[in-house]
Amino acid sequence: MPSPEEAATAPVEEGSPDALLIRRAMAEVAPVADKVTSYFYALLFVRHPDLRSLFPAAMDTQRDRLLRALLTAAEHIDNKEVLVDYLQNLGRGHRKYGTRAEHYPAVGECLIGALSKYAAGVWNAEMEAAWVRAYTTISQVMIDAAAADELRAPAWWYAEIVTHDLRTPDVAVVTVRPDQPYPFLAGQYTSVETPWWPRIWRHYSFASAPRSDGLLSFHVKAVPAGWVSNALVHRARPGDIIRLGPPAGSMTVDHTTDSGLLCLGGGTGIAPIKALVEDVAEHGDRRPVEVFYGARTDHDLYDIDTMLRLQQSHPWLSVRAIIDQQANQQLPDAIRAYGPWNEFDAYLSGPPGMIRSGMNALRDIGIPSDRIRHDSVEELVAAGS
Numbered sequence: 001m002p003s004p005e006e007a008a009t010a011p012v013e014e015g016s017p018d019a020l021l022i023r024r025a026m027a028e029v030a031p032v033a034d035k036v037t038s039y040f041y042a043l044l045f046v047r048h049p050d051l052r053s054l055f056p057a058a059m060d061t062q063r064d065r066l067l068r069a070l071l072t073a074a075e076h077i078d079n080k081e082v083l084v085d086y087l088q089n090l091g092r093g094h095r096k097y098g099t100r101a102e103h104y105p106a107v108g109e110c111l112i113g114a115l116s117k118y119a120a121g122v123w124n125a126e127m128e129a130a131w132v133r134a135y136t137t138i139s140q141v142m143i144d145a146a147a148a149d150e151l152r153a154p155a156w157w158y159a160e161i162v163t164h165d166l167r168t169p170d171v172a173v174v175t176v177r178p179d180q181p182y183p184f185l186a187g188q189y190t191s192v193e194t195p196w197w198p199r200i201w202r203h204y205s206f207a208s209a210p211r212s213d214g215l216l217s218f219h220v221k222a223v224p225a226g227w228v229s230n231a232l233v234h235r236a237r238p239g240d241i242i243r244l245g246p247p248a249g250s251m252t253v254d255h256t257t258d259s260g261l262l263c264l265g266g267g268t269g270i271a272p273i274k275a276l277v278e279d280v281a282e283h284g285d286r287r288p289v290e291v292f293y294g295a296r297t298d299h300d301l302y303d304i305d306t307m308l309r310l311q312q313s314h315p316w317l318s319v320r321a322i323i324d325q326q327a328n329q330q331l332p333d334a335i336r337a338y339g340p341w342n343e344f345d346a347y348l349s350g351p352p353g354m355i356r357s358g359m360n361a362l363r364d365i366g367i368p369s370d371r372i373r374h375d376s377v378e379e380l381v382a383a384g385s
């Protein structure tokens with residue numbers, strides 16, 4: 001028990017008793033996160049060898065994605081609204097891996113096995129009960145979301161590459177035809193698996209609003225050590241078949257308002273911005289849309305012609321290219337010179353560093369955070385490769 005003086009000065013930890021116990025265990029394992037991860041997967045595959053085939057052959061790049069997602073969820077156990085959304089997506093997204101309801105207890109048992117070993121210093125029956133309760137809630141939301149999704153959508157889609165357009169030595173625009181209708185909203189993303197790296201999935205934003213011919217397109221940049229992106233840029237050809245997971249993401253246009261859209265697209269981050277512009281055009285909203293398209297050099301502005309063509313057809317659209325080398329500044333700094341932006345909703349798409357500094361720049365110029373949309377930075381870190 002802290003003394004009254006200690007209690008008065010110690011920072012008050014907020015949260016339910018379970019959340020506090022969960023966070024205490026997480027703090028304990030944080031310095032040895034790598035070991036927890038290795039041990040968790042070792043336990044899972046030794047105790048349940050049948051689950052091994054649901055994961056990629058080489059586990060190095062994404063081995064901690066499942067564990068990280070579960071820990072993120074546990075950490076936010078008190079924030080029911082955000083948590084349920086996140087977990088429903090996660091549950092739906094797990095259908096493409098072949099995950100079934102009966103797999104969840106095995107994962108839970110190994111999660112608790114790994115945590116109790118590495119948080120041994122603070123672990124007790126009460127803490128274990130808190131984790132069991134949290135995991136039960138988490139897995140039930142995921143299982144229910146997957147079951148509901150099963151009634152209305154396939155676990156994955158096959159899609160044939162119909163065009164492959166190499167725009168720069170390392171950026172390709174890839175257009176695919178899904179084998180079944182693929183409903184999504186402009187601004188969303190999906191996960192892609194190539195035939196060359198089975199069970200390795202990467203996220204890519206749709207580069208067009210839904211089209212009447214049902215085709216989907218993606219802008220892919222081959223990044224160092226990026227297996228999926230290198231395969232899509234340098235190996236994929238028309239006729240190849242890839243797999244797509246379900247659509248996800250909330251960087252979509254709110255058609256119930258007529259506020260302007262301030263859009264920042266960095267590098268291939270221009271892809272969903274182009275989709276948003278097409279979406280506004282289709283709705284005939286005629287609301288102002290101001291696009292800032294950032295690139296390192298003018299050679300990297302691989303989609304500027306498309307964007308300028310859109311600008312020519314739509315008087316409400318303005319497109320500005322910001323080239324780091326010429327402007328001597330990065331994309332988020334450029335918006336400060338324009339505006340005012342108080343009647344605008346902001347959309348950020350690009351590398352994680354750009355999203356972070358973009359958020360700061362937008363807040364500085366007075367756009368409240370609930371009017372700023374972007375994909376989750378954690379997802380993006382895993383997305384590019």
Ligand SMILES: NC(=O)C1=CN([C@@H]2O[C@H](COP(=O)(O)OP(=O)(O)OC[C@H]3O[C@@H](n4cnc5c(N)ncnc54)[C@H](O)[C@@H]3O)[C@@H](O)[C@H]2O)C=CC1
Binds near residue numbers: 296358
């Ligand atoms: N939905 C989304 O948010 C999407 C995100 N992406 C991500 O966008 C990235 C694109 O990569 P590249 O084309 O190589 O872009 P890049 O690294 O060449 O950057 C493009 C531009 O973004 C700005 N920028 C980059 N880092 C910044 C930082 N730390 N602070 C401020 N501004 C910064 C600069 O103006 C730069 O020219 C990938 O990481 C990809 O995963 C791609 C598509 C969609």
